[in-house]
Amino acid sequence: MPRPVLVAVDDDRECLSALKRELGDRYSRDYRIVCTASPKDALATLEKLAEDGEDVALVLADQWLPGTTGSELFGQVRRLHPHAKRGLLITWGGWGDPATGQAIFDSMAHGRIDYYVLRPSHSPDEVFHHTISSFLLEWARDRRVAPHTIRVVGEVWSGRAYELRDVLGRCAIPHSFCLADSNEGRTLLAGAQTGSKLPLVIFPDGNVLADPTNAQLAQAAGAAVDPEHTDFDLVIVGCGPAGLSAAVYGASEGFSTLVVDDGGIGGQATSSSLIRNYLGFPAGISGGRLAEQAYEQAWVLGAKFAFMQRALDLRREGDQIRVSLSGHSGVRARAVILATGASYRRLGVPDLEAMNGAGVFYGGPASEAPGMAGHDVYVLGGANSAGQAALHLARFARRVTLVVRAESLAVGMSHYLAREVQANPNVEVRLCTEIIGGGGEDGWLDHLVLRELTTGQEETVPAVGLFLMIGAHPHTDWLPAEVSRDPRGFVLTGGNLPTRAWPLERSPYGLETTMPGVLAAGDARHGSVKRVASAVGEGSMAIQFLHALFAADGLARTEPRPQAVS
């Protein structure tokens, strides 16, 4: 196997030789290093490597190169080697130069670079190597060349083999896949000494499972499925950002804590390839990686997990709450946190789904809006959230188009907001219109295809941003009637509780639902912000309310008001 390639481009001779030295000394055993002063030569090398099917792990380039800019070169890199990490080289303090600062900002906003890299200034320069090894680790994870222990062998990539890989992925278990008729597949099947049906899952200790159920696989792979005990201080339903945060804080404050999820780790956050608006990760972090780290953190603090278990019902049993689970008789807790999230309605246009995070965004534009400065941007949706998103974007974008399927904004938007949208000179509203296609040449959205519903006429328009605000459905259908919800199914909590529905003398705590002792956090909660950071914040807040709840426990649970709601 040829070694993956690291490419560095810098026309400053001194800097180029420092790059050669640092990269060569530290990485040449595992990577082939190509350093050049010429962007033309770099591009030719990258084209040849793409033609030969060779892997490029990392490209570093200066912003100001003869005849081109680093940002332009990175655009080509993304097209030729979509998995390569891209680092913009700057000198110490370079971010203070307004032009360089702007180049970093624009390139990050449009996904042309992964981050900036400080040129090596001395040897060994551990700051430089920290950045490089972080890039290489991320690249290895993306390419699945990081160490893996479990092997899945299947006839085809899709179907049950895909589902099994998905289960392992959602339980944060490193694994690899190969086809049964590949060289590796034949060797593994011969070694497994079993004539069983595919797909096979082969463990490092030689254990083999033939087409296991999801629960069998998760359990065999070390992710707990059956809770070891049935009584806990706290049961958290949902292992997305809100549930994971509640698990970290709950376990760290000494509560015996169980997290159950009908899938694995991470919830909706795992569909985001790069979360750029979560505190403390200036280069962004993938939703999957963030969830894995939070899971490890909760686990080392003592939280227990049960994956592939769906919560089916909640019921009070004396001073405890019983959570019925699929595949298990159920668990009991002094308090329950509902962190079951919501599913966003998807657009279902494959070309645009593939650009999720690369110009196409589900949800509001809070963090991406400044990066849309001077560009044409589209918002799809006819509700208030879409109107607000359009107005926010209009402060930055050259032009915002709000695409609505309905014949009038009045169908889904408050009157005051519809008037504001229509009065904004920077916002155009296209009614009776849908989005049926789109794409981008160098890995970032550059056009959309719209269709007018009444005439069927199609039009291709330039666009660098598409914000999809087409609704979310909370996972709360399974809850009993005692847990009050808004008309769309989001759980009501704290100050939003209908007074009649609250059964106790004491007031409800901040995130408490109409079922005392049951709290809600994250996207499933009425009025939540639908962001990773706010879900995490609510998960931790819920734990603070538990302290007060447990202190008030006896009184609260034994003295229901006479007019308690049915």
Ligand SMILES: Cc1cc2nc3c(=O)[nH]c(=O)nc-3n(C[C@H](O)[C@H](O)[C@H](O)COP(=O)(O)OP(=O)(O)OC[C@H]3O[C@@H](n4cnc5c(N)ncnc54)[C@H](O)[C@@H]3O)c2cc1C
């Ligand atoms: C494509 C996409 C990209 C996004 N990008 C960003 C971004 O860049 N930045 C950002 O801040 N936000 C982003 N978001 C929003 C963010 O992911 C959510 O706001 C966040 O994940 C909400 O966390 P949560 O824990 O409340 O719910 P979720 O993440 O939805 O987790 C809920 C969990 O509950 C489980 N569950 C549901 N019902 C049951 C049940 N009955 N029994 C057991 N388990 C159950 C589910 O399996 C799931 O694992 C994105 C969302 C999407 C869809």
